[in-house]
Amino acid sequence: MRSVSVSVVVLVLAGAVLAAARLADGAGPCGASPPDQVALKLAPCVSAAKDPDSTPSQRCCSAVKDIGEKSAECLCAVLLSKTVRQIGVKPEMAITIPKRCNIANRPIGYKCGDFTLPNLQLQG
Numbered sequence: 001m002r003s004v005s006v007s008v009v010v011l012v013l014a015g016a017v018l019a020a021a022r023l024a025d026g027a028g029p030c031g032a033s034p035p036d037q038v039a040l041k042l043a044p045c046v047s048a049a050k051d052p053d054s055t056p057s058q059r060c061c062s063a064v065k066d067i068g069e070k071s072a073e074c075l076c077a078v079l080l081s082k083t084v085r086q087i088g089v090k091p092e093m094a095i096t097i098p099k100r101c102n103i104a105n106r107p108i109g110y111k112c113g114d115f116t117l118p119n120l121q122l123q124g
Contacts, residue, residue: 009044028077029075029077030067030071030074030078031074035083036083037083039078039081040082041066041067041077042084044059044065045064049090049094049097050089050090056100061097065101068085068098068103072112075107079097081111085096087107091113091114101115
């Protein structure tokens with residue numbers, strides 16, 4: 001029984017070391033840049049993220065596409081970031097932008113927090 005608990009402790013410690021190394025290397029969802037910093041690139045998307053009936057600008061769509069090309073995980077982290085929320089954007093609106101931009105290679109069906117990218121059904 002003791003050898004099992006020692007093995008569990010060793011596995012937990014190894015996992016913690018790997019996680020710490022990943023963070024130290026800057027290997028977060030958006031690489032070396034924190035999602036809140038990457039979110040600043042979405043400034044052209046503010047009006048589209050507040051109004052579900054608006055068409056996102058070309059600059060907005062280009063920024064979303066660039067972020068999405070890093071990874072679906074990065075796009076999700078950015079769209080749900082504190083920075084995006086602090087400017088008054090609701091996550092359920094932000095999540096719809098890739099679809100409204102008609103980004104062909106968007107991560108359809110990707111689970112992003114409480115939402116699924118980008119097949120979100122807006123509720124009135």
